[in-house]
Amino acid sequence: MELSARNQLKARIKSINKGDTIAEVILDIGGQEMCSTITTGSVNKLGLNVGDDVTTLIKASSVMIMK
Structure with missing residues (x-):
C-alpha cells in the first residue's frame, strides 16, 4: 500500500x-x-x-515547534 503521509511512527497502544x-x-x-x-x-x-503495536500516520497542514 502506498500512502501520501510521510510521517509514520511505530507505537504501542497504552490505553x-x-x-x-x-x-x-x-x-x-x-x-x-x-x-x-x-x-x-x-x-x-x-x-x-x-x-x-501499530503504525501512526500523521498528515497535518501545520506542525508547531517550541523551544
Whole structure:
C-alpha cells in the first residue's frame, strides 16, 4: 500500500477510552505519549487493544515547534 503521509511512527497502544461515537487512543512512541481521537467504530473494526503495536500516520497542514 502506498500512502501520501510521510510521517509514520511505530507505537504501542497504552490505553483506549471509548465513548459512544469517539474513542481516545493513547499511544506510546518511544516513551513519548501521543493521543489519537478516532471513531469508536474504527477501534472496533480494527480490533484495537491495549498493548497492540501499530503504525501512526500523521498528515497535518501545520506542525508547531517550541523551544
